[in-house]
Amino acid sequence: MAQTTMNLARRIKRHVWAPVWDWFAVCPPGLEWLCAQELRGLGLEEVEPQEGGVAFRGKLEAGYRANLWLRSASRVLMRLADFRVRGWDDLLRQAARPRWEVFIAPGAPLRVQVSLKQSNLKHQGRIAEEVFDAVVRRLEALGLEPPRPAQGGEDDNLVQRLLVRGYGRRASLSLDTTGPHLHRRGYRLEGAQAPLRENLAAALLLFAGYQGQEPLVDPMCGSGTLAIEAALLARRLPPGGQRRFVFQRWPSLRVKTWEHLRRKAAEAALPRAPHPIWARDRHGPVLEAARRNAQRAGVEADLEMLRADFFKAPAPPGPGLVVINPPYGRRLGSVRQARELMVRLGRHLRRAYAGWRVAAVLYRPEWVGLLGLRGTKSLTVPHGGLRVTLVTGRLPAA
Ligand SMILES: C[S@@+](CC[C@H](N)C(=O)[O-])C[C@H]1O[C@@H](n2cnc3c(N)ncnc32)[C@H](O)[C@@H]1O
Structure with a gap:
């Protein structure tokens, strides 16, 4: 057991903390340029507006920073794979590759969401099942408790979303890092008539x-x-300063980095x-x-x-x-x-x-x-x- 824990810690350092990741900030269509402006203002790199959001690159800290500070975005995704799809095998191979144990806490409620746009892939339900099973197999093989399917009405703060997007001949696998939509800052518990997001x-x-x-x-x-x-x-207060994010439940949470970002924000306010x-x-x-x-x-x-x-x-x-x-x-x-x-x-x-x-x-x-x-x-x-x-x-x- 001690050996497994040490291995996991090593895997986390090498495979989560060290690499530069591809991120994607989802935002309402039409606001991509504004969201890109925000990301550049946060000092993030390789910022590129795309349809429905903005791609950027950076280490784990970049994703934390975006969640804490973005005002116009709805969520932040970590892109795990982007690949060419000729058939099912491509999806199965890619779904088996990520080290899921560093992202998904044992027994976490997991929801696989599939969106297809003129995709080579068909059958959303089957795709979701196959990807879910790949995660389960990986965690079971390591002797860890596998995730369970998230139920409808389950506490949104706990659910880990995994997104499969098929577009034309390509597909991508992304992990949601945010949890409940970013507009849910946590302060508006009382609405009026037609409140604005x-x-x-x-x-x-x-x-x-x-x-x-x-x-x-x-x-x-x-x-x-x-x-x-x-x-x-x-x-200069961060909009996400009072809420929790789903990445805080990941076994690979880099606590010091997250606390540093929050402390810096508090000092600069x-x-x-x-x-x-x-x-x-x-x-x-x-x-x-x-x-x-x-x-x-x-x-x-x-x-x-x-x-x-x-x-x-x-x-x-x-x-x-x-x-x-x-x-x-x-x-x-x-x-x-x-x-x-x-x-x-x-x-x-x-x-x-x-x-x-x-x-x-x-x-x-x-x-x-x-x-x-x-x-x-x-x-x-x-x-x-x-x-x-x-x-x-x-x-x-x-
Ligand atoms: C669409 S709501 C505003 C929602 C707000 N932006 C939010 O996020 O909750 C419009 C508001 O205008 C207020 N209102 C309507 N006529 C008004 C008037 N003549 N003077 C002041 N307030 C008025 C209503 O009471 C209502 O709260």
Whole structure:
């Protein structure tokens, strides 16, 4: 047994800690360039935007760093193999190669997810079974407890995902390093009506070039996502600083590296946001939920919260950045009302917030013009079954 443990430790050092790995940060389509910008800003190398995410390379630390710091991404994968597929044998051979015992803890719940796009491989169910069995065989041969199939409804924090992707004549095997989606930072336990995903909120702020160097107001803050993400950004706090990741369950976790990254992040964080961040909403209970979310995120003291109707309250001292995610309904009547709201919103912004910059989430790309912004930039991304347009620009000065 002592021999097996020593062998495992040696294998981990040689085969997990030493090599340079291929990583892939998955992000909403349309945000690849933004996510690539974030990765470069983190000092990561060979950053290459691809469809649905960004490839990069680096040692284990690179994957840890990406999980801790990426604001716009959804998850980080470690690529174990990318190979040509002529038939089943290629898949079986590749699935038997990785030293699964260094990644998969004994008895861990494992889910093999298969996606095929015009692939030489067929039969998703069979592929998943074969790959799962390859992992089981490897661990059993070493006298280790094999993984068990993850059940539906199983705690997402525990489940290890292994992804098989077949595309044309090639296929890849990747391990998820993240666990629950990266937008689940851990602070938003209370939602409002139609809350924005945390990674999309952060993406809007990054898209607008917000770095915490100007006042910011979210006049329709709901559960507070945009204001909280702004405070995290302004204070240089890592979005993943309060959550756990599935790589922390790997037998090859490099504890010192992970602790070092977290310690460095804590040392570099600012004690307070340098400029005011206002979070406003006209509904009192929603604002209270936002306050509790901000408290959980550790940024309550950075936010100035006020119950106020956007159309009645004066703008706070500025100029700065107005971030806004107005209400939207999917029914036809409510879509018409949402458009009317956008017209009013644009009018009020031009009157009360002259000279401010704006970053907004719109549910129709053709509504961009209703805001009357100058120097407009926009991009469209999927969100909760819809496509939303992120727009930014400046309101004319008075
Ligand atoms: C789509 S939600 C915002 C969701 C928010 N971004 C989040 O992530 O939770 C729109 C919010 O606008 C608020 N609201 C609607 N009309 C308003 C008004 N005239 N003044 C202030 N808030 C308003 C609603 O109470 C609701 O919380």
